[in-house]
Amino acid sequence: MxxxxxxxxxxxxxxxxxxxxxxxxxxxxxxxxxxxxxxxxxxxxxxxxxxxxxxxxxxxxxxxxxxxxxxxxxxxxxxxxxxxxxxxTIEASSNVSLVHLGRMLYFEPLLSRTGKVSCNSRHPLTSYGTTATAVAVGIDGRRGARNAPSTFNAAGHFRQFWDGRAANLEEQAAGPIENPAVMGMTAEQVLKALRGVEGYRAAFAKAYPADKAALSFNHVTGAIATFERGLITxxxxxxxxxxxxxxxxxxxxxxxxxxxxxxxxxxxxxxxxxxxxxxxxxxxxxxxxxxxxxxxxxxxxxxxxxxxxxxxxxxxxxxxxxxxxxxxxxxxxxxxxxxxxxxxxxxxxxxxxxxxxxxxALTGDIPREYIRRPNLPAAVRP
Ligand code: HEC
Missing domain, CATH: 1.10.760.10 (Cytochrome c-like domain)
Incomplete structure (x- = not known):
């Protein structure tokens, strides 16, 4: 110019x-x-x-x-x-157990009906939190209607989703899990799957020590959202x-x-x-x-x-x-x-x-340590 x-x-x-x-x-x-x-x-x-x-x-x-x-x-x-x-300016939560739980859940395919799709499949963290496909692909290769936005820096947006239908990351996280075309689970099915895994029972109790019913659906979405708040570049x-x-x-x-x-x-x-x-x-x-x-x-x-x-x-x-x-x-x-x-x-x-x-110049540095794929608790996996 x-x-x-x-x-x-x-x-x-x-x-x-x-x-x-x-x-x-x-x-x-x-x-x-x-x-x-x-x-x-x-x-x-x-x-x-x-x-x-x-x-x-x-x-x-x-x-x-x-x-x-x-x-x-x-x-x-x-x-x-x-x-x-x-x-x-936002920084990751200092609650290490909660962040760790959220990270495991982000990578956890047990949250989907087929046991194959995780948050990370649609929002791979090593690829700036999104895939190169035009519209997002869910379970059984079903195609969604919209392009998957990045999970990096999403915490700071005033609302979530292209149409803003979720007020925050917690609400957002529930969306794809319960969407029949994306992960296709009900809240009860998610809890049943996670309660069946000793590693998760322990991880929820550690992340939410004050809560008797530590393994609840709110805590599933809460932990994922807490982990996502540290995805800053x-x-x-x-x-x-x-x-x-x-x-x-x-x-x-x-x-x-x-x-x-x-x-x-x-x-x-x-x-x-x-x-x-x-x-x-x-x-x-x-x-x-x-x-x-x-x-x-x-x-x-x-x-x-x-x-x-x-x-x-x-x-x-x-x-x-x-x-x-x-x-x-x-x-x-x-x-x-x-x-x-x-x-x-x-x-x-x-x-x-x-x-x-x-x-x-708006391309930032991916926090490599923070996004490292965790070992997931031993479970019967499809
Ligand atoms: C009146 C508000 C407005 C203005 C002005 C505007 N944008 Fe946008 N921009 C939007 C909206 C809304 C979208 C999302 C559109 C959609 O639904 O896909 C968007 C999307 C984009 C995208 C695609 C982002 C993505 O992740 O898909 C880019 C790149 C972009 N804008 C750059 C620009 C540039 C460069 C300018 C100036 C030349 C500009 N915008 C001016 C509102 C605006």
Missing amino acids: DISMQPDSSDYRPRQRTPDSLRVQRARQRWLLLGVAAWSLAGCERESVMTTLSDAPRHPPAISSASTQDAQGTEDLNPRLLRRFKPL PGRWDRYLLGDHSALSSRDKDGAKLFANLGCMVCHTGAYVGGSMFEKLGVQIPWPNQHDRGRAQVSQNAADAMVFKVPSLRNVAQTAPYFHDGSVAKLEAAVRLMAYHQLGVTLDSSEIQDIVAWLG
Whole structure:
């Protein structure tokens, strides 16, 4: 991207535009206002997004596409923009027995009817907590309707699932276990299976010592959720936010500026670069696949049609394919579609590459020790 072309980055518009650029500009302003409303509703800092966007550097230094590889002359991001993002802070629980129990249950195929599917089969922790298939595959190879989101950093999202139907990780964990197409168990069947295993009776008693009925379904989902709260992946972006300005390349920084100035940041914001609000997919230009109505299926409110949770973009470079339907294989295409359908803007390939570079900086370090596959208690396994 050639920022030198732009007299004022707060009024940034890409060079390639859709034919009716005025309409697009108006539409963009309209959704920005909507974004501000969503922002306030989401309980974020009240300071207006408009203010933030117009706080972008007034006269950015001349950085030509050629010089973006050059550390010289690179301007860091405006601190007021940066305040919209936060480094990851949540830490794993210090209750070692509870975390250990949760880890075993995460890897435990006895939680499924066939004894073959575990949380880790759909959300493999060595692959950034998700599989490369478009839609999730459950027992007997049955295919779900949506792409499996990553379990990494999920604890910080304001709600769980693409349609936000679970309030927290505990509620989320019960969903797939009891879903006939995913793990296909009832709560009673889960308890029966686990009570039959001496190792689990002991592990539950140790994790929940104050509780006489330690092996309950609430404790199964509670232990899994506690383990998941430690699935945090800080990376280069966090180091940058904490003050290490060498953690991002100049191209990454250009991408971050574009992300902010275009308005992606209004929806994908905060510590998780998303995961904090619901938004319509296709704000400006309708999304082609209207089959899945998103939140409308939960709320039964027609106004929620095509509304989904804004996903976190943490580790997004590692979690293809994209979108609730897993329909897009490449991150470049996902960025292009987002700009077009959410903002009514057509990006050129260099702009897309800048944003993709920055999204790469959101790839964090997997906590290898924490996710090490545990030895599961001896049991009769199918
Ligand atoms: C109006 C809110 C909004 C804006 C603005 C927005 N997004 Fe999104 N984004 C969403 C929603 C909602 C989804 C989830 C869509 C779905 O249901 O699949 C999403 C999904 C994505 C995904 C796919 C993530 C995944 O894991 O599947 C990427 C990548 C992405 N956005 C990047 C961007 C970029 C880059 C921009 C700016 C060009 C942007 N978004 C602007 C709301 C927004």
